[in-house]
Amino acid sequence: MTQELIDDEIVTELDISHLVIEDDTPVDNFQSEVQQRLLVEPLYSSKALPSPFLAAANVGLFYKLKGEPIVPDVMLSLGVQRADDFSQRRNRSYFVWEFGKVPEVCIEIVSNAEGDELILSPKSRQKGKTAAKKEIYAQIGVRYYVVFDPLQQIQGEDEMNSALLRVWSISPEGYTELTPPSGITTPGESVWLNSVGIGLTLWEGQFEEEIPRLWLRWCDRRGQVISTGAERADRLAERLRAMGIDPDEI
Template structure:
């Protein structure tokens, strides 16, 4: 734990009464709002965090949130990433209380592992001030998604914290310690086709949204029903073939018996 975080851990509750944790200002466009929901919901729908080295068999909790402030220190202005991801934490059961209603670092005991910003204008300072602040506070991965290239020629930048709390870009867009990656995906989300930012798992496969998982489950159920119907049809056909074979055998036996009786009568006449 950094010295700054260790100091921030001990904050009297009365010192945060003046802090504004939420406001009524509309800050997102429709695309950003949908993307935030896709990025958070897909993690809860389809992602399992990598095991903790100290407790490999224990399932890990995580908190993924959109448009929630991260308060690093009482006297410091918070940052409000479009999405953040923090491992091994969970919201407090009394999350309406002031000290639990947002991400106070001293309450959660750690900073998030990922902060993600969606650029919508040139005023956000995502590649300058915010980048420096996230690095100073030890956020492992910082993602800047700039779909309209307002800040640079790069639509997607993924930074990993390195030596001296400096970010270095990752050209592969992977977040290796989390078993996650990011990619640009052209497709439909909530009836709207566009290019979207999507999570990948460690093998490079898309992490599915809840809708995609439901659709996949429906396809599998339909395929299982088709296989069952096919097997039933085959069984019925096999039964019919067996019945036909049995009837044919009985017919042949009857003909054979008739032939034997005819042969015996001929012998008796001679």
């Protein structure tokens, strides 16, 4: 048996029965849940990225066989796609050894001061944790790390430091900040993720309700937001009405 076949056999037979891939832990709050969907759905409905790719929210990212995963609020991985059969445990989470790569982008949406996005919280240190999420993402080679703090929960000098959005890009020395030193603080400001071919911007507006809120959204190189499927449908309906056509009768 060749070494290649031996390696293939080992990878195929990895035992992951000890790994907890679903713990039924609820999302933090309504805003986080809606924000996650706003970052996933437009990528699939808009065709803003070439297929295949995988965008997912609140799914375990397993980067080693032993130990707990890290769970980004949103991740984006290019050149891969989900398997069809979710009855197989190895298809229900993002196992790096199954996909053959780490995601290009991992996004954390801050909902409280205990998330360890940039530094370890006192509670996490008491539990024996040794690395914040930023350190873990850098160690495993995630190209872009994004932290969005819409409610300004972590604003210390070693954290967001008055910014609403900060983005880091991987380098041989670890992460270097891609956003300005002061971060991004104003709706309409954007940052371009060159290796992915898409950007991120702060956007203030109505999404699924009448109350305008501050959101993180994907954008094109000009800073224009990538629309959701519903937004594109609404614009089409408006154009039809302007032409004297009732979209409800089509």
